[in-house]
Amino acid sequence: MKKMTIAIIGVGLIGGSIALSMRRDPAIRVVGYDIRQDSLDKALTLGVIHAGTTDLQTAVREANVIFLAAPVEQIFATLRKLSDLDLQPEVIVTDVGSTKSAIVSQAVKVVPPHVTFIGGHPMAGSHKSGVEAASDRLLENAYYVLTPASDAPEHHVQRLVELLSLTRAKVVQMDPDTHDQVVGAVSHFPHVLASALVNLVAGYDDENAWHARLAAGGFRDITRIASSNPRMWRDVLLQNRDHILKIAKDWASALEDVMDLVEAGDADRIEHFFQTARDFRDGLPERKPGALPPLFDLYIDIPDHPGEIGRITTLLGAKQINITNLQIRETREDIYGALRITFQSQDEMEKGEELLRYFDYNVYRRV
Template sequence: MKRTTIAVIGVGLIGGSIALSLKRDPDIRIVGFDVRQDFLDKALNTGAIHAGTTDLQTAVREANVIFLAAPVEQIYAILESLRTLDLQPGVIVTDAGSIKTGIVNHAIRVIPDHVTFIGGHPMAGSHKSGVEAASDRLFENAYYVLTPAPGTPEDKVEYLSELLQLTRAKIVRMDADTHDQVVGAVSHFPHILASALVNLVAGYDDENAWHARLAAGGFRDITRIASSNPRMWRDILLHNREHLLQIGRDWSKALEDVMKLVEEGNPDGIEQFFQSARDFRDGLPERKAGALPPLYDLYIDIPDHPGEIGRITTLLGAKQINITNLQIRETREDIYGALRITFQSQYEMEKGEELLRYFEYNVYRR
């Protein structure tokens, strides 16, 4: 049987995770492309790809499917390059960008007739970057959105959907414009809000340094996405401009409404504001992957005496449970501190929780 060749353009977190997922099929050969040889070397060393090259033509020459796992702005340039290269007849080109309308429309304009483009967006991520953080579990149970343009051959969409089952994601189809509006509301605009809040507090801190001191803890949690790549988010906002402008107008109206309730001293209205938000949030699926990277945190009550943290990390390490971060939170008035452990995946978090409970630690999730 002839092997299927997959070209992954961009071997970072997303490209590497796609490659690792597809490698579950032994009849698939993965060729990686990147402009940096050291990135390719890392991808080869981690086993994400079978071969790597810095020459785009070499990467795509034999490919049956091409994944564009590059930043949004670069996807446009890569599509332009592909139309000048030798590609296999019937090849499928898909991307992993978080904006779909502009990319899909551009692809329709520039790709050759013998190429099928299908927009894609795996809605999962990590707080770490690079192929070193890639995992074949990254997309598990997450939504993977496909946005085929009208007239896209159904057999091509079905083939790509079947291939992506190897990621163990939930494959859904959506109109590209609808995708951009929804993701704008649940991912792009929250990044604006988080950064705006951080900048506001930073301005206050110039006058009173207690803002930064007291902002640790919960403030860091709710604004964690403000630490995202500024250039990447610059490009995302510009490419989803129209939807974000409308969401911004809606947000301004919502903020104005609640501030009016505060101004009027309306207790029932204020309580209902928080109640409706609580009801909707509590109804969201627990631990389900979404547009924003989830937190895989456990909190453990630990007595404040020597050796306890070492014992916990030793227990986890003995079971090959990977820890990505540790933080001691001394916000309590009793004799216990709170140790926050961050895991790379839900699977490792659940294994860690089970193990620590077995050893009678008080473990909880926020």
Template sequence: MKKAAVLGIGLIGGSLALCLKERTHLEVHGFDASKESLSLAKAAGLIHKGHICLESAVEDADVVFLAVPVGAAPRLLKQLAALPLKRGCIITDVGSTKGEIVRYAESLVNLRGTFIGGHPMAGSHRSGVQAARPLLFENAYYVLTPLPETPLPEVQRLSRLLERATRARLVIMNPEHHDRVVGAISHLPHIVAASLVNQVADYNSSNEWFHRLAAGGFRDLTRVAASHPVMWRDILLSNRESVLELLEDWAREVEAIRSAVKDRDARAIEAFFRKAKESREGLPEGRKGVLPPVYECTVDVPDIPGEIARVAQLLGEKKINLRNIGVMENREDRAGVLRLVFDNEEELKKAVACLRVSGYQVFDPDLD
């Protein structure tokens, strides 16, 4: 392989391009409709060359990455089918649903090259090419979803390239199985979180105390509800069959606990929460998953002038990058009054150690 083309230079595409450029011998070309994104990518050293013309971007490319939203991938794939791609070219994507795009690629008889579905299960709350970083995928799962008839040597070529470039954990999975798993651990939680936020918003329209008291735990529990509406529209429609089955299972789960509460079945209610507690405690720690992690801690500070500035100054002196800071008005079920958010676990650990040495009481359930 000599050339890679990354189509879409945002967070995922930019990070992939940077990984390929820094850790392989490939010449990395980027394609994007935004000239500004291409200029930023070139200036930041993410790509060797940028293109606003698709044909020039993929010319003689050995591997092509479709780093675009789920809703845009089929259209881009159809455009590629009309181009004279290099013989032996591998085409892959980064979408969070696989069944639809794999079936669509299979239907494009004119597509030159081998399509292998891909899903790097890592992300960030930040977006855009400015957020691209080479460690985004490290130790995360990277799922490939080839069809049974996909030549094994092609799957191995792509796997070796991705392992070397991203340092992710490669997994081979059936497209439909992937969609059900990701539907359960990502798509359904987004629906549930949005439903809770919408329900409370309706209550709040007649009583503003719902939103006033909804800080702290409720805000954290439903943080994924702030995701992009158009993106999630396309994701749910592209994973329609799995989502519908999962929603039916969810409805049965809700009905079971509703019946237990209605019947005053204390044993069933306790069993419901006990099962959840044991399952939650059994989840793997320190592993990147499909939902972006939150690196945050809370700190007890006295309510005196200048105390928040002192905390920020202490972190700044240690060159610890603080991404966000907030005062928690509602402390129900949460320790500490000052909420500090960081970009990664390393920054969080340094901050916790720094503040504790300085005499602050810091709460971080994931590190303690």
């Protein structure tokens, strides 16, 4: 690939991970932009970018490709600013927002004629945030959806596809509205459901505190995405409003159908309902990056005496196996084990599992 400059607007988890992927090619120079100098300082120290600036014009002046790696509302604001800036001829501008129709429509209206806008959505994430959590492997094997504007030249789309090969993601193309419908169903609406369920249980807990005490285990797992950034998800839902409302109506109808079966005491059809869901869910790709960040968790049976957790972490640390979280489980319901360990990646989890089994620990995965 010939020498080129990449501008990353917003050096956080996604922007930083894209930057690290771009740096695999020595012919690419990566310039980072952020409103916070401390984020740029971290990115420079960690080797994520070659140069950083808090001045947008400086960041984009020499850029051949610009990644808008900011929250959805900031993407709109940055698109408007770009129209007044000095940009390279035939520059490609792309974004990483999780909604596409509104962003692509806005870009078509405001970007100058010599700018090609190609919507983008890397469908991978992490339970951590910030540039310090960035990884050149974050997008590996994940789907990276491109939604080009209707007038985007095909050779520019192919230029971006070639560039994104550095992320090792699976690049696919679809129109913006199709993207928003699909992602609304598999990512946006699940966040609504998780938060609604948590708020429901929180209301019950006001009257009976046993709800919070017993809401560990599976409840925490299925509602983990309720811990996401509230402002970000406010903006996502508002930008994908039409699809979310349609999905919500379909969900309400489906739930009503199930409750009708319960009211009628129809055991066979209730079982069929669960069986159908189980069959589809079990057929989904396992441990693959998707619209929701995957979990890399192991559950370990450990003797209930002092020093055992310290021994486990020492064993993992001696083999340089990174972990991101530890949790002692106080309930047993459907999970064997008292300790949950969260790893940074699939590879780290598998190494940890092999090591702990070698030392005769009973290790389980949640599937």
